Amino acid sequence: DTAVSQTPKYLVTQMGNDKSIKCEQNLGHDTMYWYKQDSKKFLKIMFSYNNKELIINETVPNRFSPKSPDKAHLNLHINSLELGDSAVYFCASRGGPTGELFFGEGSRLTVL
Amino acid sequence: QKEVEQDPGPLSVPEGAIVSLNCTYSNSAFQYFMWYRQYSRKGPELLMYTYSSGNKEDGRFTAQVDKSSKYISLFIRDSQPSDSATYLCAPYSSASKIIFGSGTRLSIRP
Numbered sequence: 001d002t003a004v005s006q007t008p009k010y011l012v013t014q015m016g017n018d019k020s021i022k023c024e025q026n027l028g029h030d031t032m033y034w035y036k037q038d039s040k041k042f043l044k045i046m047f048s049y050n051n052k053e054l055i056i057n058e059t060v061p062n063r064f065s066p067k068s069p070d071k072a073h074l075n076l077h078i079n080s081l082e083l084g085d086s087a088v089y090f091c092a093s094r095g096g097p098t099g100e101l102f103f104g105e106g107s108r109l110t111v112l
Numbered sequence: 113q114k115e116v117e118q119d120p121g122p123l124s125v126p127e128g129a130i131v132s133l134n135c136t137y138s139n140s141a142f143q144y145f146m147w148y149r150q151y152s153r154k155g156p157e158l159l160m161y162t163y164s165s166g167n168k169e170d171g172r173f174t175a176q177v178d179k180s181s182k183y184i185s186l187f188i189r190d191s192q193p194s195d196s197a198t199y200l201c202a203p204y205s206s207a208s209k210i211i212f213g214s215g216t217r218l219s220i221r222p
Contacts, residue, residue, distance in 0.1 A: 004155075040120065041198050041215040043156070048209065056209055090155055094210070100146060101202075101210055103155030 003027050006091050006104035013081060014112055020077045021107045023091030031055075031094040032074040033101065034066060036087045043090070049074055081111045115139055118201055118213030126221050131188040135201035135213045138182065142203040145177050147186045150198045150215070159199070160186065191220045 004025045011019055025032060033056075034046040048056035049068040063079045074091060088108050092101040118135045125131055133147075144163055148156035160175040162168045168175045174187040184201055201213040 041150070041200075041217065043200060043212040043215070045209055045211065092155075098146075098158075098161045099144065099204075099206070100158045100161065101148075101156075103157065105155050106153075 002104075004091055004093055004102050004104040006089075006107050008107060009105060010108050010110075012110045012112065015081055015083060017081050018077065018079045019081060019109070020075060021089055021091075021109075023074045023076075023104060025072055025091075025093040025102070027093055027095060027102060029093040029095035029102075030071055032068065032071070033092045033094065034074065034076050035090045035092060035103075037090060037106070038087050047074075047076075078109075081109075083111050085109060086111045115211050116201060116203060116213040119216055120214050122217040122219060124219040124221060125191060127191060127193060129191050129220075131191050131195070131218060131220075133186040133188075133199050133201075133216050133218070135184045135203070136182055137184070137203045139203070139205070139208070140179070140182065141205045141208070142179075142182075143205050144203065145175065145184050146202040146204075146210075147173075147175055148200045148202060148212070150200060152197075156200055156212075193220045193222050196220045 030051045033048045037043045047066045052068045065077045088106040091104040147160040149159040150156040165179040172189045176185040198215040200215045204210045
């Protein structure tokens with residue numbers, strides 16, 4: 001049973017379109033994140049939610065809008081997609097005795 | 113200065129070699145130090161976790177932290193082709209978000 005699952009795994013779309021990525025965790029953690037990983041493997045934090053409340057917003061364009069309907073789910077909606085949005089987007093939840101991050105498999109977004 | 117700096121590599125070594133991966137950080141408040149391993153087309157997963165300065169060993173892996181110089185290392189002994197991956201360091205404090213280094217791409221040649 002996957003701890004952090006994201007859908008879809010792959011998205012290919014045209015510039016200007018809108019897309020969403022969904023994330024669910026079954027670990028019972030209160031805190032969830034979105035990270036963006038570029039082609040050079042740099043993993044950059046975008047947003048964090050704690051029990052449905054936004055606690056971190058890292059200067060991300062407002063075309064990106066996260067939503068957390070409950071503490072087990074964190075979705076990411078992206079409006080007016082641009083070429084530079086092409087990346088792998090990782091969802092993660094944080095918890096356990098070490099406070100480690102548990103990552104999903106990633107959603108690879110390609111904007112043409 | 114970036115909060116966490118890591119040599120991106122790529123680093124290519126023969127099977128059986130000892131590998132040393134390193135990071136430096138700037139925030140002296142960091143108390144927890146994690147190493148994540150990321151295989152191609154997969155999400156990162158926790159490899160090692162240490163608290164404060166010192167060494168921690170787990171099988172062929174040793175994590176070392178020197179808080180006085182803000183320097184963290186991961187050593188891999190008897191490296192195997194299955195160790196080929198990107199390794200990301202992530203120092204943090206209980207009050208901070210988790211920020212990753214840029215990752216070092218490691219390739220172990222059979």
